[in-house]
Amino acid sequence: MKTLEQRNVETVSDFIEAFWNQSELDSVDRYLSADYQELAYQSKEGLKRFAATILEAFPDKRYTVEEIVGEGEKVLVRMTVQGTHQGAFFGTAPTGNRIDVTLYRQYRVVDGKIAEHRGWIDMVTMWHQIRGA
Amino acid sequence: MKSIEQKNAEAVTAFIEDTANRRLLEETEQFFVSQFLKAFTDRHYAIDEILAQGDKAIARIFITAVHTGPFAGHPSTGKAVKATQFREFHVIDGKIAGHRGWYDTATLLPQIQAQ
Numbered sequence: 001m002k003t004l005e006q007r008n009v010e011t012v013s014d015f016i017e018a019f020w021n022q023s024e025l026d027s028v029d030r031y032l033s034a035d036y037q038e039l040a041y042q043s044k045e046g047l048k049r050f051a052a053t054i055l056e057a058f059p060d061k062r063y064t065v066e067e068i069v070g071e072g073e074k075v076l077v078r079m080t081v082q083g084t085h086q087g088a089f090f091g092t093a094p095t096g097n098r099i100d101v102t103l104y105r106q107y108r109v110v111d112g113k114i115a116e117h118r119g120w121i122d123m124v125t126m127w128h129q130i131r132g133a
Numbered sequence: 134m135k136s137i138e139q140k141n142a143e144a145v146t147a148f149i150e151d152t153a154n155r156r157l158l159e160e161t162e163q164f165f166v167s168q169f170l171k172a173f174t175d176r177h178y179a180i181d182e183i184l185a186q187g188d189k190a191i192a193r194i195f196i197t198a199v200h201t202g203p204f205a206g207h208p209s210t211g212k213a214v215k216a217t218q219f220r221e222f223h224v225i226d227g228k229i230a231g232h233r234g235w236y237d238t239a240t241l242l243p244q245i246q247a248q
Binding site: 067071078104121122124125127128 | 235
């Protein structure tokens, strides 16, 4: 029998794989709750728009979960995103440079649905890699 | 009776709040860390949240500082800034067996960019 935390960790891992790696943007309808609170990208639609922007800039992007901790309703994930800068990214023309950046995401899972998300990313390292400085 | 997670969160809290550990809590593997520590002075640390599961505990630490030196191509602004650090701990038998830290820079950069 799985604990609540194990089930929540699985839900978040499955969502990350479907949404961020397989780029099934409509998987939000399966994984996110009706009253989903998006604290990083304004809204569910904002989240989808951001994922589409990233996909255009880094078509080979790959997210890897490196650490995941569940406590009660909360799930905290450390992951990396790797990819090649092949499309415009916030006004910067494609450089062909590789990125390998760490980010954290924190989710709240209620009754098997993701009800809240916020995120943190190391943009200084990301811009440093994009510019190849 | 406290859970192992509650005890580990307490051990992590005590470790972070012990000023003798301050230098340890400032280091990360990010390439810019020495510049970060020179650019942001008068640093104060507060624990925002700790999440624990098994022998793992991750603290989100809230830092306030003043931007007094160049950072990531941005000259000093003299502004008060807020930054977030995550620090992951491995706790065994109530002792910190290892830890690693990481600064969020996505929320930091907009605070020091010219408007």
